[in-house]
Amino acid sequence: MDYRWVIVAMALYFALGLNWKVLGHFYSILGGLVDYDPGFAISAPFVLLLGALILFTPFSFKYLLKPFFALLLITGVLSNYAMVKYGIVFDRSMIENIVETNTTEAFSYLNMQSVLWFVVSGLVPVVILMLMPIRYPATIVRGVVQRVAMMLIPFVLLGGLAGLYFKDYASVGRNHKVLGKELVPSNYITGTIQLVKRRYLYADMPFQAIGQDARTVEMATQDKPTLMFLVIGETARAQSVAANGYGRPTSPFTSQIDGMLAFQDVSSCGTATAVSVPCMFSPMDHAGYDGEVARHSESLMDVLDHAGVDVLWKENDEGCKGVCDRVRHINIEPKDFPEDCVLGTCFDEVMLRGLDAEVVSDKPHDRLIAFHIMGSHGPTYYKRYPDAHRVFAPDCPRSDIENCSAEELINTYDNTIRYTDYVVAQLTERLQSYQDDYNVVLLYVSDHGESLGEAGLYLHGAPYMLAPSEQTKVPMMIWMSDGYADANRIETACLATQAQTGSFSHDNLFSTVLGAMHVSTGLYRAGTDIFARCRGTMMQAALEQSVNVAPN
Incomplete structure (x- = not known):
C-alpha cells in the first residue's frame, strides 16, 4: 500500500x-x-x-x-x-x-x-x-x-x-x-x-528549606504534651457522607462520638492526589499553588520537625507525594499484614496495628502521626472494605464501574465511605486511650472527591475550573479531648458553629495544624487557622509571636 x-x-x-x-x-x-x-x-x-x-x-x-x-x-x-x-x-x-x-x-x-x-x-x-x-x-x-x-x-x-x-x-x-x-x-x-x-524547567531549582524559625510555644495552661492524629482521606466526597447531609447512614460510627465535628463546606486544592496532598501540606494556597515549587521545597511535616515535634507518617495509599520524604515514615506493605491485606491492598484498619508502640514512650512529648489511608480509592471500590462492612448491597465487585447499575455503584462507594467512618472512629477511640499522657486532637480531611456517573463522569482528575462539586467538595472532621480544649483555651461551641456555617478548604490545613501543635513560625497565618477565632487570646497571641508572622 x-x-x-x-x-x-x-x-x-x-x-x-x-x-x-x-x-x-x-x-x-x-x-x-x-x-x-x-x-x-x-x-x-x-x-x-x-x-x-x-x-x-x-x-x-x-x-x-x-x-x-x-x-x-x-x-x-x-x-x-x-x-x-x-x-x-x-x-x-x-x-x-x-x-x-x-x-x-x-x-x-x-x-x-x-x-x-x-x-x-x-x-x-x-x-x-x-x-x-x-x-x-x-x-x-x-x-x-x-x-x-x-x-x-x-x-x-x-x-x-x-x-x-x-x-x-x-x-x-x-x-x-x-x-x-x-x-x-x-x-x-x-x-x-x-x-x-x-x-x-525546574530541574535546576534549588531545594528550599522552610519554617526553620519554627518553635513550640510553651503555655502555663498546658499540663501535658500534645498528640495529634492527622488523617488524610482518599477520594471521599462530601455528598456521600451522612454527617454532611447525605440521606444514607454512611457516618454511623463517628456520629456516636461526643464532640466529633463535621465541617459542612470544605473545598479541595485539586482533583487528584498528586495535586491535593502536596498543596495542602504547602504554605501556598490553591490560587497560587505551583506543584514544582512544592516539589522543590519542604512541607508542613518538615516545619513541625524543625519545631521539635515528633512526627510520623503512615502510608497505606499511593505515596505521600514528597511531603514525608525527610521525616520518619512507614509504608504499609501487604506482605507484613496478611490478615488485613487479602485483596492485594490493605484495609485501612491496618493503621491501628503497632500504634501503641509508636505512641507510647518513656517521656511523652509533642507528637503528630499522619495516616494516609486508602479510603475510597477507585475504580475497585469493592476492595476497600472487608466483608463485615458490606452493608449496602448489591454492590459492584468489578473495576469497569461504568457497567455497574447506578444502584450497585452507589452501594459500593457508600460502603467505602461507611468503612472510612469506622476507621476514623477507631482511630479516635484509640486516641482517647492516650489521654492520661497527652492532650489529644484528631483532624480528618479527604484529598479530593469522586464522580459516580453524574453528567457521564466517573472517577476524578477533571480540570479544577471545570470539575463538578462531586470532585472538589470533601468531608472534614475534627475531634478533641476536653483536656486539649482546656489547655488550648478553645471554645468548642464556637468551633461547632464554625463547622456548620463556615467555608473552608485545604488552604486551612497548614496553619490549622501549626496552631493545633502550638508551633510559632513566620509561615503561620491566623486567618487560615480554623481554631484561631475560637482560641483564647493569650494562646493565640503566643502563636503569633514570630518576627515575620503575618496574622491575617
Whole structure:
C-alpha cells in the first residue's frame, strides 16, 4: 500500500474513530443553541480529518511511520477508553496523576472490557500496520514534494473553512474550552509536553528549606504534651457522607462520638492526589499553588520537625507525594499484614496495628502521626472494605464501574465511605486511650472527591475550573479531648458553629495544624487557622509571636 493511503487511513481513524467523544460533545453543544449554521455543524469532522492529515504527514518517512503510528494508536486507544468510559479529561494535571500512579493502582483498571477494547481498537490495527508492506517514494525529492502537497492541500481547505466559520468555532471554543482537552491525540501529547517542560524547567531549582524559625510555644495552661492524629482521606466526597447531609447512614460510627465535628463546606486544592496532598501540606494556597515549587521545597511535616515535634507518617495509599520524604515514615506493605491485606491492598484498619508502640514512650512529648489511608480509592471500590462492612448491597465487585447499575455503584462507594467512618472512629477511640499522657486532637480531611456517573463522569482528575462539586467538595472532621480544649483555651461551641456555617478548604490545613501543635513560625497565618477565632487570646497571641508572622 502506498504510504499516502496509510496517512489517510490513520487520519480517518483518529478523526472519526477515536474522536467521536469530542464530536458527540460538540454536537450536544450545538443542540443547546437557539440557532446555528448547518454548514458549521457539517464541517466539524472535516476539520478533524484535515488537521490530522497536516499533523501526521511529517511523520510518514520510511523508518519513522510504523513505530510512530503504532505508539500513537496504543496511547490514543487508551486515552479514548478513559474518556468514553470514565469521562476523564486529559491535561497536564491528569498526565502528572498518571505518571505518579503506582503499579497496583494501574492494574486495578484492567478488566475484560478494557482488554477487549484495547485489543480490538489498538492492538489489532497495530499488528496490521506492522505487517503491511508500504511503498515509499523512489527519490527524496519526490517524497518531499508529495508530503508538501499532502500538507498544503488540507491547509488550504482548512483556511477556507476558517474563513466561513471562524467566528462560530471561536465562540464555541471560548465558551467550551474542555473540547480542546478531548481531542485525541493532541490532548495527552500537549499535556505530556507541558509536564516535561515544567519538570525540566525546574530541574535546576534549588531545594528550599522552610519554617526553620519554627518553635513550640510553651503555655502555663498546658499540663501535658500534645498528640495529634492527622488523617488524610482518599477520594471521599462530601455528598456521600451522612454527617454532611447525605440521606444514607454512611457516618454511623463517628456520629456516636461526643464532640466529633463535621465541617459542612470544605473545598479541595485539586482533583487528584498528586495535586491535593502536596498543596495542602504547602504554605501556598490553591490560587497560587505551583506543584514544582512544592516539589522543590519542604512541607508542613518538615516545619513541625524543625519545631521539635515528633512526627510520623503512615502510608497505606499511593505515596505521600514528597511531603514525608525527610521525616520518619512507614509504608504499609501487604506482605507484613496478611490478615488485613487479602485483596492485594490493605484495609485501612491496618493503621491501628503497632500504634501503641509508636505512641507510647518513656517521656511523652509533642507528637503528630499522619495516616494516609486508602479510603475510597477507585475504580475497585469493592476492595476497600472487608466483608463485615458490606452493608449496602448489591454492590459492584468489578473495576469497569461504568457497567455497574447506578444502584450497585452507589452501594459500593457508600460502603467505602461507611468503612472510612469506622476507621476514623477507631482511630479516635484509640486516641482517647492516650489521654492520661497527652492532650489529644484528631483532624480528618479527604484529598479530593469522586464522580459516580453524574453528567457521564466517573472517577476524578477533571480540570479544577471545570470539575463538578462531586470532585472538589470533601468531608472534614475534627475531634478533641476536653483536656486539649482546656489547655488550648478553645471554645468548642464556637468551633461547632464554625463547622456548620463556615467555608473552608485545604488552604486551612497548614496553619490549622501549626496552631493545633502550638508551633510559632513566620509561615503561620491566623486567618487560615480554623481554631484561631475560637482560641483564647493569650494562646493565640503566643502563636503569633514570630518576627515575620503575618496574622491575617
